[in-house]
Amino acid sequence: MQAVPGYGQFCPVAKAMELLDERWTLLVVRELLMGSRHFNDLRRGVPRISPALLSKRLRTLMQAGVIERRDHGGRIAYVLTDAGRELRPVVEALGCWGARWIPELGDEDLDPHLLLWDVHRNLDLDAMPGGRTVLAFRFSGVPRAVASWWLVVDAEGVDVCDTDPGHDVTLTVTTPLRTLVDLWRGQSDWSGAVRDGLVVDGPAWARRALPRWLRLSAFATVPRPAAAATGAV
Amino acid sequence: MQAVPGYGQFCPVAKAMELLDERWTLLVVRELLMGSRHFNDLRRGVPRISPALLSKRLRTLMQAGVIERRDHGGRIAYVLTDAGRELRPVVEALGCWGARWIPELGDEDLDPHLLLWDVHRNLDLDAMPGGRTVLAFRFSGVPRAVASWWLVVDAEGVDVCDTDPGHDVTLTVTTPLRTLVDLWRGQSDWSGAVRDGLVVDGPAWARRALPRWLRLSAFATVPRPAAAATGAV
DNA sequence: CAGTATCCATTTCGATACTG
DNA sequence: CAGTATCGAAATGGATACTG
Secondary structure (H helix, E strand, O other): OOOOOOOOOOOHHHHHHHHHOOOOHHHHHHHHHHOOOOHHHHHHHOOOOOHHHHHHHHHHHHHOOOEEEEEEOOEEEEEEOHHHHOOHHHHHHHHHHHHHHOOOOOHHHOOHHHHHHHHHHHEOHHHOOOOOEEEEEEEEOOOHHHOEEEEEEEOOEEEEEOOOOOOOOOEEEEEEHHHHHHHHHOOOOHHHHHHOOOEEEOOHHHHHHHHHHEOOOOOOOOOOOOOOOOOOO | OOOOOOOOOOOHHHHHHHHHOOOOHHHHHHHHHHOOOOHHHHHHHOOOOOHHHHHHHHHHHHHOOOEEEEEEOOEEEEEEOHHHHOOHHHHHHHHHHHHHHOOOOOHHHOOHHHHHHHHHHHEOHHHOOOOOEEEEEEEEOOOHHHOEEEEEEEOOEEEEEOOOOOOOOOEEEEEEHHHHHHHHHOOOOHHHHHHOOOEEEOOHHHHHHHHHHEOOOOOOOOOOOOOOOOOOO
């Protein structure tokens, strides 16, 4: 029989990993820490998980006391418990390590939908003008179907669209997908992104403001290790 | 095809977990951080891993740049790289979380061999007398074959024995296995352990010194959450 | 919106035995 | 000591379709 699911260790690291080393689990926790609460929001933040598996992971996390399921008048919300909130240091340590030591991304890691979802959550609404602001993104080097995106910002909040919402566009960002991902991750700054093909079209006041509107990943500021001896300048 | 092994995300947490969420991986890293360097030492610290799987995990960790394989005159050593050493905060965060939020242990988690292996690594040799010291452990409530253990401390270092080494015994610790595990993990202190059936036999000077010799898990001092509302006193 | 149900290809892993 | 070889049982989880 191979029916021993756990590690058979009393070590707290092992006991923690029995729960957390299952595929997807910590990414779901990350999304909850980022503020997602509803099933379909979680799916957006963890796009490749199947609904069945997300459902299973949520059940496991509930059993473990990491989250609670709440019914707010028909709307289901998953909220972190104290135990769940205390996973933030774990996720942060993993993210810092990943940012430092796994800089290379495969093409399959460059998910435009996820990128826009992340960006939309981090827009600095206070820095943006009143009324409606529309940011258009056009990615080069990706299939037509996922090349055009819009962020519509108004009093209601922020909407991510993959079809033209029809409003006047404030700024258009045209860029290789990888360039914007590198910027988001802090592997390049704005001037580096421009060197790598990012172009912003629109009125000067908005072009100048964009770097304040579009805040970057929480891990963008993690200091990177010095280049290895083999390495680049 | 389900041939996408990774998460398809550029998030540093996801990239880190692509490597680290594989079963056993982080426990191997934990052992390396604790000072193990050789294949069979790692097996002792991660008892239930099969040699084939350990070998595979080591290869993966090498490819990821977390460890290096060194041949010191026929003796193979696995040593952490900078990237590997920087996993310490990850392991610590996991251990702290596990110590706080997964206090319950199943009987299958109470591995006496692993306990002695951990204890032997943490003995405070400087606090122990010169010459040879022998600590005998007798666990109640476990199969005869794994009930008796000896730690032999001398100038050579510390040996873990599961058969009587034949030396004079300095102290004999008789205890339910779970009691000593709880003590090791910091879920009880010495007086609590004595209440839970731990008995130390031997000369008074040695009995008094034992708590200084036998240091506890690095996670023993993690503060535990206050009892829940349902809870105990 | 918030999930279930089903299916099976694929992978994983544990057990065991063996080797230079 | 430091692994490799082989095997098959079991679980995983991805794809897809469907439901209250």
